[in-house]
Amino acid sequence: MIRLNDKWFRLVGIPAMALLGNWIFYDEINRQHNQQVWIDWIFSLLEVSLLWTQARYGILRARRRYPTLSETRQRILYQVVWFLAVTACLRLLTTFIYDVTMFWGYSYTPIRYVYNVAVGFFCIIPIAAIYEGMYLYRQWTVTYYEAQELKKINLQTQLESLKEQVKPHFLFNSLNTLQGLVMEDEKELAVAFIINLSQVYRYLLQSNEQVLIPLSKELDFIRAYVDLLKTRYEQGLTLEVNVASDVLDYALPPLTLQMLVENAVKHNRISTRSPLTIRIYSDAAHNLLVVNNLQRKQTVIPSNQMGLANISAKYRLLNQPDIVIHQTDTIFQVSVPLLQHVQS
Template sequence: MDRLNDKWLRIVGVPLTGVLANLVFFDAQNEANEVSRLTAMTLSVGESLLLWETNRLGILFSRKKFPSIKSTPSRIVTQVVWFTLLTVTLRYLLTYFYDVTQFWGYPIPSRAYLINIIVPFFFIIPIAAIYEAMYFYRHWYRSHFEGEKLKKEHLQSQLLSLKSQLNPHFLFNSLSTLSSLIPENPILAEKFTDELSDTYRYVLKTQDKVLSTLNEELSFIQAYFHLLETRFGEGIRLEVDVHSQFEDFYIPSLTLQLLVENAVKHNTVSDKTPLVMKIFTDDTGNLLVKNNLNKKVSRMASPQMGLRNIISKYKLLNQPEVIISQSAESFQVQLPLISAQEMAKLKLSDLV
């Protein structure tokens, strides 16, 4: 729920409204009955603050209960009902108190009851309408422009993934491995070809998907990792320990591939210094991807596009942040998993 940024309205605007209302609607009557203008205005300001602060609670309540743009009619109806019941009740009880106690030195006529109840609506309704218009515009702007931004991020993710998979260097290594396997081990070569095909098939299939289930991503990464194992042998290992209860949760598509590719790219991979990748979940619904560190020596700093892309996606999906931690021995990325209930709330149809 958005915080109401209305400090100055509450401090200056509402008291000023109380002063103006008293001057316009009640000043002549107060003067005729010799009521002190200072007293009348002070009480009018107090009444205005009380009335607005209680009605303001209705705005907060309606936004909490109906926060989305789609639920705008329900939010407005809730506010109207709240304003009507509260304003009528407060103004009637206050007028009745003035009438019974003759606080102003005279009894309150029946017509004054009606005026005292109706007048506040001339100020509450326009102010509340401004609040709602600003809230609606803010959410529309966020939904529209951040949706466009997420589309661009999704496209960048596709391009980045295809670039990392289909670049000439990767193809050269894969085809060289396949070429050497064909005469030496035709059965393994056939298996390697199938896994290479599965890898590209998944990449093409997920081009139009923002999110994939963890189970889908794990199946893909197993096939992708077999390619790496064929290429690096004992120099690379994968350990997966994912609770079955999280397999139907979601993560951005091709996230695991980006993290594995990132680890292979920046670390030395050999039988003597094997790269060990661990993918596991914790009890709080996070997926953790961890690898040991044996960094390659490089003169050029890495732009870390893969990691930045993943972080941006989580941010634009309004999910908890991705946590990256590194020590002298290891590098770890913590990814929040997205439940089916959260998935249903995301408007993904506009992002593909």
């Protein structure tokens, strides 16, 4: 629920606005009719309290309907319409009551009605400007620090991924595989291996500065990455991709699929007799599902869940729905929301 932490603002602002407004707009006419200052100030205090309360309510409604920084224009327009309508009604009503009852000892001309409505607007404008200014500043601050945090997580992901790939055993296995292909005169396979290896590293470096990446590029990368893994696991590892063409331009955080595939490979037995199958497909709700059959290793590998936590943190900072993890005795599934279209 949206709340306004404005207790002290109201305690100081309402009396000050009542005193200042009464002095600027009504001091002359009050003197002409010999009105007592303290009575003028008390009624001015009541009227300002009423105006402030309705303005505050309108601000809360606007923030509930248009809460984000990108909706600032709609929020301000909503508030302007609210202030114009409600302030005019309240000021016309109070002026009519004073006029009919002759409360101040004189009747009101039409120009005085207009004048009182205008005074109400002049009182509301600074109040609304201060509230909106404070709200925009807080939103900008939150957005700025969330963006910095997202960059930090992205950088951490890239560094961790690079660290994982350049470990001595990975390089040794890659070079050893390449040597075997060359010695066996498998030139085409050797060339394909080198292309996939370069593609993997190029993607890791190029996606370093991006918050989101098109799904089509992420899929190209994951195919190259799995092809590298298959040089080690051969027929023991299978990748199946069935993604609708209308979501290929949708986006997701870089290396999301790499972390999910790496998670599946790390925690499951892989062999020709017991192949690990990783399926990547989309659903009608524009989610990307990554599913693998479960065949846990007998020796449990310690895991800090950093991969899944990292993906979840990115979606949270992007103000998007979180990933959904579903596990049974036979499968492990992660549903990843695809975000709106981005330029490729």
